[in-house]
Amino acid sequence: MSDRRRSPKIIAIVNQKGGVGKTTTAINLGAALAEDGYGVALIDLDPQGNASTGLGIEPEDRQLTTYELLLEGRALSEVLAPTAYENLRIVPATPDLSSADIEMYSNRKRSFLLKDALNARDVETLDLDFILIDCPPSLSLLTVNAMVAAHSVLVPLQSEFFALEGLSQLMLTMREVRQSANADLRMEGVVLTMFDGRNRLAQQVLADAKDTLGELVFKTIVPRNVRVSEAPSYAQPVLDYDPMSKGSIAYRELAHELTSRAV
Ligand SMILES: Nc1ncnc2c1ncn2[C@@H]1O[C@H](COP(=O)(O)OP(=O)(O)OP(=O)(O)O)[C@@H](O)[C@H]1O
Numbered sequence: 001m002s003d004r005r006r007s008p009k010i011i012a013i014v015n016q017k018g019g020v021g022k023t024t025t026a027i028n029l030g031a032a033l034a035e036d037g038y039g040v041a042l043i044d045l046d047p048q049g050n051a052s053t054g055l056g057i058e059p060e061d062r063q064l065t066t067y068e069l070l071l072e073g074r075a076l077s078e079v080l081a082p083t084a085y086e087n088l089r090i091v092p093a094t095p096d097l098s099s100a101d102i103e104m105y106s107n108r109k110r111s112f113l114l115k116d117a118l119n120a121r122d123v124e125t126l127d128l129d130f131i132l133i134d135c136p137p138s139l140s141l142l143t144v145n146a147m148v149a150a151h152s153v154l155v156p157l158q159s160e161f162f163a164l165e166g167l168s169q170l171m172l173t174m175r176e177v178r179q180s181a182n183a184d185l186r187m188e189g190v191v192l193t194m195f196d197g198r199n200r201l202a203q204q205v206l207a208d209a210k211d212t213l214g215e216l217v218f219k220t221i222v223p224r225n226v227r228v229s230e231a232p233s234y235a236q237p238v239l240d241y242d243p244m245s246k247g248s249i250a251y252r253e254l255a256h257e258l259t260s261r262a263v
Contacts, residue, residue: 008128012146018137021156021193023050026134031237032255034087038129044093046136052092056235062092070113077122115149147177152188159202194224220254
């Protein structure tokens, strides 16, 4: 581990399109970073709670969740749950979080609730290098909270028709957040997911993404790989379920690409 920070780097995993690989990337990038010895906390900010399920947190074990972190003043240290990986912990989510958007609106600090929770003093004592935030498929107040709290945004992009269409709206939201609440918010990068190199459309999406976004496109491309899609039903990251699968190799590469940049 090259650069152990006192304050973790906070990365929001965002795409308002559903089913593009946000949760899969949060779980497996988190697992790959943890495998490399980094301390990682994954915050499940999606009321579907798929990241929590995918990491084996049973619904009955989700007493303290992202909801309590955001709306009931619980500290990160209280709501973090262990996973099978020593270095990977998670703040789980339940469907309760779906009402958070509405409840937050009446709060004057509604966009800053997650930032305030992650700025609390206890966070520096938790031995964390990265906090990954798995966002819901919308640009709702929950996602805005993630962007306000984060140092950077990582966008999983599924290699399919219209993949790039939603990006301009996402960039616009980032610009608004920069202007109003988080001037330093950076684009960490765009990672192509579920990529099938034999598919001409996928190749076209990759070419278009590189044209539009240049260096912001990660060199690592996550292939479509059935082992990746099987792993959540065994409540495991694919890195555990099938360590040598193409999906596992890609997520390890993504972790290396991320950490080889200035953190
Ligand atoms: N590389 C991959 N190869 C095969 N299947 C994949 C891959 N990545 C993700 N999937 C599958 O695609 C589906 C959607 O992925 P995922 O849940 O990560 O997307 P999401 O963007 O988090 O969805 P939502 O917007 O609903 O939160 C899941 O069934 C997942 O297992």
